[in-house]
Amino acid sequence: MTDVVTNLTLFVLAAFLGYSIITKIPATLHTPLMSGANAITGITLVGAVVVAGSGSSTLATALGFLAVVMATVNVVGGYLVSHFMLEDFSKAGGDLS
Amino acid sequence: MIAGIPESVLSLAYLLAAILFIQGLRDMTHPRTATRGNLTSAAGMLLAVGVTVVWFEIISPVVLLAGLVVGSLVGVFLAVRVEMTEMPQLVGVFNGFGGGASALVAGAELIELQGGNPGGAIPVDVGIAAAAAGLIGAVTLFGSMVAAGKLHGVIGGSAIRYTGEHVVKAVLLGVAVVAGVYLVVQPDVLSASLQGSWVPSFWILILAASLLGIALVVPIGGADMPVVIALLNSYSGLAAAGTGFVLNNTALIIAGTLVGAAGMILTVIMCESMNRSLLNVLFGGFGETGSDEEMPDIYEGNITETSPEEMGILLDSVNRVVIVPGYGMAVAQAQHAVAELATLLGERGVEVEFGIHPVAGRMPGHMNVLLAEADVPYERMKELEEINPTFSQTDLVIVIGANDVVNPLANTDDSSPIAGMPVLNVSEAGTVIVNKRSLSPGFSGIPNPLFAEDNTFMLFGDGKATMQAVVNEYKESR
Numbered sequence: 355m356t357d358v359v360t361n362l363t364l365f366v367l368a369a370f371l372g373y374s375i376i377t378k379i380p381a382t383l384h385t386p387l388m389s390g391a392n393a394i395t396g397i398t399l400v401g402a403v404v405v406a407g408s409g410s411s412t413l414a415t416a417l418g419f420l421a422v423v424m425a426t427v428n429v430v431g432g433y434l435v436s437h438f439m440l441e442d443f444s445k446a447g448g449d450l451s
Numbered sequence: 452m453i454a455g456i457p458e459s460v461l462s463l464a465y466l467l468a469a470i471l472f473i474q475g476l477r478d479m480t481h482p483r484t485a486t487r488g489n490l491t492s493a494a495g496m497l498l499a500v501g502v503t504v505v506w507f508e509i510i511s512p513v514v515l516l517a518g519l520v521v522g523s524l525v526g527v528f529l530a531v532r533v534e535m536t537e538m539p540q541l542v543g544v545f546n547g548f549g550g551g552a553s554a555l556v557a558g559a560e561l562i563e564l565q566g567g568n569p570g571g572a573i574p575v576d577v578g579i580a581a582a583a584a585g586l587i588g589a590v591t592l593f594g595s596m597v598a599a600g601k602l603h604g605v606i607g608g609s610a611i612r613y614t615g616e617h618v619v620k621a622v623l624l625g626v627a628v629v630a631g632v633y634l635v636v637q638p639d640v641l642s643a644s645l646q647g648s649w650v651p652s653f654w655i656l657i658l659a660a661s662l663l664g665i666a667l668v669v670p671i672g673g674a675d676m677p678v679v680i681a682l683l684n685s686y687s688g689l690a691a692a693g694t695g696f697v698l699n700n701t702a703l704i705i706a707g708t709l710v711g712a713a714g715m716i717l718t719v720i721m722c723e724s725m726n727r728s729l730l731n732v733l734f735g736g737f738g739e740t741g742s743d744e745e746m747p748d749i750y751e752g753n754i755t756e757t758s759p760e761e762m763g764i765l766l767d768s769v770n771r772v773v774i775v776p777g778y779g780m781a782v783a784q785a786q787h788a789v790a791e792l793a794t795l796l797g798e799r800g801v802e803v804e805f806g807i808h809p810v811a812g813r814m815p816g817h818m819n820v821l822l823a824e825a826d827v828p829y830e831r832m833k834e835l836e837e838i839n840p841t842f843s844q845t846d847l848v849i850v851i852g853a854n855d856v857v858n859p860l861a862n863t864d865d866s867s868p869i870a871g872m873p874v875l876n877v878s879e880a881g882t883v884i885v886n887k888r889s890l891s892p893g894f895s896g897i898p899n900p901l902f903a904e905d906n907t908f909m910l911f912g913d914g915k916a917t918m919q920a921v922v923n924e925y926k927e928s929r
Contacts, residue, residue: 389542401703
């Protein structure tokens with residue numbers, strides 16, 4: 355049960371930390387924030403890698419494979435679109451008249 | 452695991468990844484550092500995934516590699532090909548994939564735990580976490596697909612409502628909860644038929660949650676999508692955190708919770724910007740009725756039209772202009788023409804700023820992204836609280852494709868559906884020019900008295916074509 359308590363502690367602290375960081379982000383950046391945060395959600399890829407790579411039953415491996423595909427789309431696509439959007443912002447910020 | 456590397460190495464690598472995520476988000480607080488922040492966050496992801504691949508014993512590397520390659524190709528293809536105006540639906544799709552992956556991982560882990568031994572070996576805490584991750588993940592996947600479908604115009608964008616919809620949602624949620632409780636408690640009843648090695652109760656939960664995700668989003672109209680997208684963003688994070696509890700994986704818990712908090716804050720900001728509660732957005736059925744037949748015609752005889760020619764002349768005599776964009780600008784893809792006009796005005800010494808309402812568009816920050824794509828400096832984009840006090844010193848406000856967010860009824864009419872919603876008080880400016888295709892009401896379904904005011908001129912026409920015409924007139928005027 356100690357694992358659960360430790361995990362719960364992490365959960366609560368991360369929630370507070372997330373709250374205090376995100377409230378400082380200006381509305382201008384809300385879309386890239388969302389897609390960037392969205393890419394972080396792809397961390398579930400770590401879990402997918404574990405079950406896809408080490409699954410002992412065919413069913414678990416198949417589900418893991420599907421999860422790896424979806425999570426990788428999420429991670430790769432999410433970071434890329436965020437990057438493209440943020441480049442627009444830094445480019446647009448530079449030539450201020 | 453690979454012999455020789457202690458588990459603490461894995462844990463420390465996850466800690467480092469979490470620090471990179473947090474630092475990446477911190478850098479997002481300013482446009483100048485945000486690109487770096489995104490790369491920092493991506494480095495954290497690479498580290499977390501890389502160390503996982505190395506540390507865990509990979510029985511089927513081909514399966515894993517195939518999954519990574521296919522996912523990367525699809526991700527790159529979607530990201531490179533997307534138009535800025537399609538960004539809301541793409542973010543929605545990515546969201547859904549993240550949530551769906553979390554649900555699948557939880558399911559696969561349950562099957563592993565049971566190990567072909569029906570009725571055994573799922574600890575209570577793991578069962579609860581798996582049920583939560585499955586429920587939230589499946590709702591996120593299917594809810595996001597419906598939202599993306601609506602934003603892309605594949606599914607009707609308006610609020611689709613039917614009698615008994617709340618009953619349908621309640622029943623689906625009930626089935627999912629019962630299946631979840633069954634999964635956790637695993638009573639002996641029905642043990643032979645319902646506790647197969649593939650943990651059927653979990654998949655019943657997934658099925659009910661998937662249908663629930665569809666049922667939840669279908670009745671929500673297009674202009675409420677910023678709230679829905681932000682909320683689903685939060686859910687996808689929570690699903691990942693739940694999966695982290697199932698796998699006892701700290702990286703998933705920390706990263707998932709950060710995203711859950713981020714999405715929740717955005718959701719609250721969006722709701723406050725409409726002066727509506729989250730429950731009202733999700734279940735209220737806003738904007739589905741248009742009882743416009745009975746409404747008095749406030750426009751009759753009070754509408755003054757203008758033309759690009761007249762507007763070009765007017766622009767020669769102004770010192771300060773505020774441009775208020777709305778979803779109509781995105782639909783018309785008028786951002787480049789608008790940005791060109793702003794640049795021209797700036798070159799002739801006119802002060803130009805953009806007044807951006809928090810819920811303008813279809814996702815949080817939608818207008819800002821479009822304008823940034825068109826090279827508008829972010830210093831020119833002002834939030835509602837910043838821009839509202841400046842309207843009285845503004846010569847001209849150009850409203851393009853926005854309606855409800857500039858409707859003065861929000862301040863004056865307590866019975867209005869948008870009563871109390873913070874709006875941009877554009878009529879305090881010397882002159883207001885509204886570019887719209889017609890006088891049709893906005894999402895709220897109510898008329899806008901702004902259009903009938905004495906200092907308001909209507910510039911009817913497609914946003915892109917009209918703005919381009921104005922730019923040409925203005926160029927020729929000197």
